[in-house]
Amino acid sequence: FQQKIETWQNALITLSGVISNYDAELTITKAMEQLEKFREVLESQVKIPHFFILPGKNLASAYFHFARTVCRRAERSVCALLHENPSLKKEIIPFLNRLSDVIWLMAVKFENNSF
Numbered sequence: 001f002q003q004k005i006e007t008w009q010n011a012l013i014t015l016s017g018v019i020s021n022y023d024a025e026l027t028i029t030k031a032m033e034q035l036e037k038f039r040e041v042l043e044s045q046v047k048i049p050h051f052f053i054l055p056g057k058n059l060a061s062a063y064f065h066f067a068r069t070v071c072r073r074a075e076r077s078v079c080a081l082l083h084e085n086p087s088l089k090k091e092i093i094p095f096l097n098r099l100s101d102v103i104w105l106m107a108v109k110f111e112n113n114s115f
Helices: 002-020 029-045 059-084 092-111
Strands: none
Touching: 002 029, 002 092, 029 092, 059 092
């Protein structure tokens, strides 16, 4: 589990470099594939609620909900930046979107104390 998180952290560092230097090479394919696979695993394990979840049932889930908010904010900022600078790599947005999906699923999983 920690290795997956470290892979995603490294991908975020790479994304930061790409955002600051539009010519930088974007190599997040492995991280994106891991996110997709992990999301599928979590979706099969987590009962998706059909109602709004109030974050904070426990500390771990609250941290994940907070991390998701930060990730969504970053996604919106990158979208705005992309409108200003079309040369920015478009692959950043799907990665941030999938990352926030995984973070949300992890928050829900922790809400149910099933980790």
